[in-house]
Amino acid sequence: MxxxxxxxxxxxxxxxxxxxxxxxxxxxxxxxxxxxxxxxxxxxxxxxxxxxxxxxxxxxxxxxxxxxKTMNEEDIKQIRQLRELLELGALRLAVLHCSEEHINALERICEDFSSMVKNGYLGGACEADVKFHETLVASAVNPKLMELYQFSNIPLFHMKLGKMLQMDDYAQTDDEHRQIVNALKLRDLKMAEEALIKHLVRGELTTLEID
Missing domain, CATH: 1.10.10.10 (Winged helix-like DNA-binding domain superfamily/Winged helix DNA-binding domain)
Known part of the structure; x- marks a missing residue:
């Protein structure tokens, strides 16, 4: 090779x-x-x-x-803001254009995430989380948006500035992912946006350990 x-x-x-x-x-x-x-x-x-x-x-x-590369508080804030811009934009398109195949793919990822957390495979769960958000953006059916999202190299929040998250944090992530998918199935944009914003903001605050 x-x-x-x-x-x-x-x-x-x-x-x-x-x-x-x-x-x-x-x-x-x-x-x-x-x-x-x-x-x-x-x-x-x-x-x-x-x-x-x-x-x-x-x-x-x-x-x-x-x-x-290490991240500081300002990095975390900017990452959350960038994810909101890109993922909310994708969500608005996904409500209009996502197919049953996209929904099924998101549901399978949720099951994979849940199974990996349950069995203690947290590395695999983290990868499933990345895949969930990439698939969410892909469900917008906009190749240019997908290219921009991938080019942005956006890390997900699985660290508290140096410490691994607790199991209950993963359980909340699983629940929030499923809320987003359910809202997409209903084509309910408001519900989907609220679920995604809640998910991203909680990720930021948890990473920074802000109560």
Whole structure:
């Protein structure tokens, strides 16, 4: 396999784990470790890390090495604002254009999320959460919006600025996801918007540990 294809394989894997917070902010991403784990050359890993650096998902340390970018309170606020803009816009289109196939896909993801949380597979649950929101945007049936959403590299809120969330936080996420899906099934835009805004705001406040 060509180096650029291998580098893309590493890029996709690292990006997925960063956005789902399986690779936590501040964690060092060692070239040799990931080369062994992904069964690729260090050059392929370096190319992937350079690409992630350009997308502002990792930073280069003062003494060398690549690290997952950390977030502060202002970053969290801006991420929530960006998600509101993009996901609410997608929701308004989805109410008009989403198909039964989209609804079924969202319901399957909810079941996957619930099952993974129940069985303690929190990494998988985080990935299912990312997939839920990507599928929600995809249900707007607007490829340009989907491209913009993916290009934005929006991480989800599964950390309290350094600490993993508690199990009840995942239970609330599951319930809120299902509320959004039910509102979509009813084509009730107001209900869907209220559920999504509540979900995003709670995620922000939980991450910042604000009561």
């Amino acid at each position: 060509k180096t650029d294809s291998l580098a893309n394989k590493v890029y996709v894997e690292l990006r997925r784990k960063i956005l789902s917070n399986q690779l936590v902010p501040g964690m060092r991403l060692k070239e040799d470790v990931w080369a062994k784990k992904m069964e690729v050359s260090r050059m392929a890993v370096r190319e992937a890390l350079t690409r992630l650096l350009g997308e502002n998902l990792v930073i280069f340390g003062e003494k060398g090495g690549y690290f997952v």
